[in-house]
Amino acid sequence: MSVHAALLNRRVAGGFHRLWCGIPKLLVHIRTASETEPGTRRSDEEHLWEAANYPAFSGARIGSFFQERPVLKNPFLEDALLRGYLRRHLPQEAARSDLCAFGERVANEVDRWGRECELTPPQLIHFDPWGNRVDHIVTSPAWKRMKDLSAQEGLVAIGYERPFGEWSRVYQMSKLYIFSPSSGLFTCPLAMTDGAAKVLQSIGVSWPVDEAYSRLTTRRPEWFWTSGQWMTERQGGSDVASGTETVAVPQSDGSYKLHGFKWFTSATDADMTLTLARVQDRTGATTPGSRGLSLFYAEVSRDEGGRLRGIEVQRLKDKLGTRQMPTAELLLDGLPAHRLSDEGRGVASIANMLTITRIHNSISAAAAMRRVVQLARDYASRRTAFGKLLKDHPLHMQTLARMEVQTRGAFLLVMDVCRLLGREESGMATQFDRYLLRLLTPVVKLYTGKQAVAVVSEGLESFGGQGYIEDTGLPGLLRDAQVLSIWEGTTNVLSLDVLRCVARSSGMVLHAFFTHAKSLLAGASSVSSLGPAVTAVDRALSELETFVQVAAKREASYLELAARDLAYSLACIYTGALLIDHACWKGASQSDAYAALRWCEQDLCPVVSKQARGCYDPSAPPLDSALCDLVMTLSAADRCAFVKNTSDCTMEDGFINYLSLAFCLLPPNLTPLTITLCVIWLFFLFVILGLSASKFFCPNLSAISTSLHLTHNVAGVTFLALGNGAPDIFSAISAFSHPHTAGLAVGALFGAGIFVTTVVAGSVALVKPFAVATRPFLRDVIFYMAAVFWTFLMLYRGTTTLGETLGYLGLYVVYVLIVIISAYIYSRQKHLMNASVQNDAPITEFNSSDSSDDDIPILTHARIQQEYESETEYRPLLPYSESTSQILLSSLNPVDNRKWRSKSGCWRVLKVLKTPLEVLLLLCIPVVDPDKEDKNWRRPLNCLHLITAPLACVLTLQSGTYGVYMIQGQFPVWLLTLLLGLFLSAIVFCTTTNDRPPKYHTLFALLGFLVSAVLISAAASEVVSLLHMLGVVLSLSNTVLGLTLLAWGNSIGDCFSDITIARQGYPRMAISACFGGIIFNMLFGVGLGCLVQMVTTHSWGVQVIFSSNTQMRRLQSFSKAQRNEEISFMSCEIYGHDALSPPQFESEGLLTWILAGSLGLSLVLSFVIVPMSRFHLGQTYGIFLLLFYFIFLLVALLTEFGVIRIV
Secondary structure, eight states: OOHHHHHHOOOOOSSOOOBTTOOOSOOOOGGGTTSOOTTOOOOHHHHHHHHTTOOGGGGGGGTOOOSOOOBOOOTTTTOHHHHHHHHHHOOOHHHHHHHHHHHHHIIIIIHHHHHHHHHSOOEEEEEOTTSOEEEEEEOOHHHHHHHHHHHHTTTTTHHHHOTTGGGHHHHHHHHHHHHGGGTTSTHHHHHHHHHHHHHHHHHOSOTTSHHHHHHHTOSOTTTOOOEEEEOEETTOSSOHHHHOOOEEEEOTTSOEEEEEEEEEEESTTOSEEEEEEEEOOTTSOOOOSGGGEEEEEEEOOBOTTSOBTTEEEEEEOOOSSOTTSOEEEEEEEEEEEEEOSOTTOHHHHTHHHHHHHHHHHHHHHHHHHHHHHHHHHHHHTTOEETTEEGGGOHHHHHHHHHHHHHHHHHHHHHHHHHHHHHHHHTTOOOHHHHHHHHHHHHHHHHHHHHHHHHHHHHHHHTTGGGGGOGGGSHHHHHHHHHGGGTTTSOHHHHHHHHHHHHHHTTTHHHHHHHHHHHHHHHTTTTOGGGHHHHHHHHHHHHHHHHHHHHHTTSOHHHHHHHHHHHHHHHHHHHHHHHHHHHHHSTTOOHHHHHHHHHHTTSOSOHHHHHHHTTTTOTTSOOGGGOOGGGGGGSOHHHHHHHHHHOGGGOOOSSSSOHHHIIIIISOGGGHHHHHHHHHHHHHHHHHHHHHIIIIIIHHHHHHHHHHTTOOHHHHHHTHHHHHHHHHHHHHHHHHHTSTTTHHHHHHHHHHHHHIIIIIIHHHHHHHSOEEOOHHHHHHHHHHHHHHHHHHHHHHHHTEEEHHHHHHHHHHHHHHHHHHHHHHHHHHHHHHHHHHHSTTOHHHHHHHHHSOGGGGSHHHHHHHHHHHHHTTTTOOSOOOTTSOHHHHHHHHTOOOOHHHHTTSOHHHHHHHHHHHHHHHHHHHHOOOOOTTSTTTTOOHHHHHHHHHHHHHHHHHHGGGGTTTTOEETTTEEHHHHHHHHHHHHHHHHHHHOOSSSOOGGGHHHHHHHHHHHHHHHHHHHHHHHHHHHHHHHHHTOOHHHHIIIIIHHHHHHHHHHHHHHHHHTTOHHHHHHHHHHHHHHHHHHHHHHHHHHHHHHTTOSEEEEEOOOOOOGGGGGGSOHHHHHHHOOOOEEEEEOTTOOSOOOOOOOHHHHHHHHHHHHHHHHHHHHHHHHTTTEEOHHHHHHHHHHHHHHHHHHHHHHTTSSOOO
8 A cells, every 4th residue: 555545544434424515315326326215116217218228327317416425524533633643742531532522513413504504694684574773694593503512612711711721722723623614614703702802811801891701701602702803994904004994982981982884894793892993082083003093892782672782784795705604894883882902002902812813714724624635535435437446546645645744734833833822821831932923823824824725626626526516515615715815814914924023023033933943853863764854844944044144134125025935934844843743753653754754845945945046136026027128137047938938028919039039049149149130130121111112002002092083182191191101100000009119109200200300301401402382391390290299298198088099190181181272272373373464473483482392292202202213123014025924024023234234332232132022022012003004014923913912911910820720720711812812813814915904903003002011010010029129138228229220210211212302403392201201100100009009909098107217227226216216117008998908008208208309399490490591491400400310319328328317
């Protein structure tokens, strides 16, 4: 027999057997389910079933139960550890006889009562039949029997009678240990009763509490009282100092009347209560904080009319567990009470009560663990699975053995605290005993409370599905266990209490702990079989001592972060020592030694293990909430795990996980190479953006606008504005789609605005001084200032709604209308003036100052830029004699050999780099040119586009997710797309000719527009993800990357084309394009970016939160207080009636203000200086703009690197 089987298997014969659910009728076992019960006549239907040769299992139709239920036997006789512990420490026969008899009563009576209490939960009756308010809480009759039994068995009285001296508390808690799981958690009111009696005893048993103390500690059921503790108020929690609002109004006879609202009162049907309240002075004022709290005693009674005196029961709480016990909200409205403590000493007066109630809580936790192990062990001897009993399955028994080890550890830990309490109450405790009791009380409560949930949950799993069925009674064990980690202080509250008792005792409690733990190991030196366990505990003690010495020199936040694991370590080490000590006892069994060895195999000192991993570093937030920027503060070996496990490092968009590439796939010593490769790839991504927009997106939009017969004005400010701004818009939307890359969008939109209005405009003025068109210039500057100011206002106010976001788009509509209307008015005036006076000088002046061409700058700029960039790309019509294959090859050749020699070397190098990308784009994106005679119809290539263009879309959208999706799990979407494309391509190829475009050729422009838009969006997502990775690796904020690399990459093409246009004699057109294009980018970039997030999250607005700015890479050098002041974000969270998980948009605060302020200042200066110079832009103005940009860039970089920051 294996060791763990020996630990768990027990002889099941003997004793009084009872079904655990409490139902007296014996249910039929599966082996006899088909047999007829005596005296029952079998029906003809049953005979027909048998005649038809149906198996005996067909008897299931009558509803027989096919699994044997676990049987609860005498819990005292079934618990070898309890009996052995008492035999060692409390050898009196009277104690064991009483516990054996009580165990029999629990198995035969109490367990049934507990089940009855759960099935008959309390009810609140507010009014009697005559309409009088009575607030009567009706409980189960079994609940009342529990009260009577508690008095008879002395479950409270034993602690004050002390029949066994210093071991009386151990004896009392042993009875509660047997009683608790069957009692329906009646142990809760008993805990509060015991705690109240302890408080009354410590204060002094005299009037007005002498009768109450007698009733709390009596064995006479008719005289016995239970007590409540009405502490929790509306704020809830353990912070009674700030959460208590109840006031006590002094009365003339020295008593008080209480007024307040108690949010959570357990055992509301108690006969008396202890509560905290603030005494009012003559002016009605109270003292805040814990210094204003006093302890009060109040009896729960009724007047002659049956109404509660000074109490109104508002409602009963609907709880997860402990449904048997009434828990209510109470309004105290003049409740008569007596003050027990000195004024302001209420919290100190309940310290003894907390010790008692926390030990009671721990007993209930250990008892719940023992009960589920007992039932699971019995069930394993009855339940057959896979041809043999569960107890014959080694893995199942190993699981039960592990539960047994945890249960044994919890029991010994609780009992040792009871021993210390008994020594203190009997006057035999040393100072070390008192220190140890103070330290271990919160430790045992927090540890057993958490372990009970884990063990009971595992225990229910051993019953399979039956453990989940309510009418088995098993789920109630888990529901009730859940409260044990909450009552009398949550795990975190108790962990901090451990730190407090260490600090207040100047470390003496830890000295007592180490001393006693080592003394427990002393007796094991002669037991060689326990050597590994002794070594493990001794090593853990040494590690813990070292940790305490190191932690004492660290800041308070370090210890606070370690408090929970410190408490776990104290519990595990001390329990290991107790198990070893018990296994050394001469009456110990093999099971005791096994439990000690298995316990000490675990990590006994988790606080040291986690300290080694840096878990308590205050500069490193918890892994699940840490900022990805902190990855560079870790060692190279830890960065990959950090990136994989930190949600902030997760980027959902893009084909490549650049952070994993940098920190997981490539070695740390190749980081410079990684950065170099990423910068090269970034260059190609910008090339893809530029080519897709200029050679495919814009021409197709132009063809669509021509087919719609739009005027140049309308087309210029709508379709072609979208074409020119596509890289900026898609980059902004992609950046806004993730909370931690929104800084890229902010930086790029503002940075591109400054770059274009200073560097580009200044370069145009330097290359070709000219007189700007007055009204278009002023119009564009005013609208751009309005867009910038609106964005600045949104950031300053900290919020923007859906209506305001739509206002961004509406402002551009207004701009479009003004452009169209002004162009119409200009044309109308010009026509009238030409008709009245021909060749008039004023007309010539009018034409030269406000040319109509400048009212459509975006259109004209796009046209000239397209012609300039594509002069070597589009050749004259091919001869009709060319074959289909020749047409295909020539269409895919982006280089004109005749003009190759006339270009510069730089142009040739750039062309060589661009050519592979152009060929790929030409293969996927059709282009329609309405200015050509054949509209750029290339029959073989366009037919090929019907195959490649849809494939490019489905394989690019959502990083290819749609393309690989399997229809009904069998047919991929990309294959269906390919087949449809082949079908359409064949039709078009067979119905068209090489020399004449079909009538539906314009539809190819729509296809080209869609495909180029998808590719631009995908490339923009890659750019954003790549820049985010570079920011993390180089410790740069997304905002500075946006205003530099992203802004430069999206604007450099406009810069060269505008300078070229100026050199060709169109400076006014170039300067108009500088302002007209960025208006569209700003309004649509911010507007669509926020709008897309609102739509995807079903929300109604964006909230913006700003604080001061700093560098995340410097966090490790700051203290906690400094870090809280220094870290800054611009976080926008979506709110609405059905908002989903609110995204957060982050950006460096001060840097964003510098961006917005610099852009606004440059526009204001242009708005003032240009009119003052009579709208003439010369080289002086150009130099001024360039200097302004360089100063701005210098300030931004100094801010980024922390030289400039808010003090």
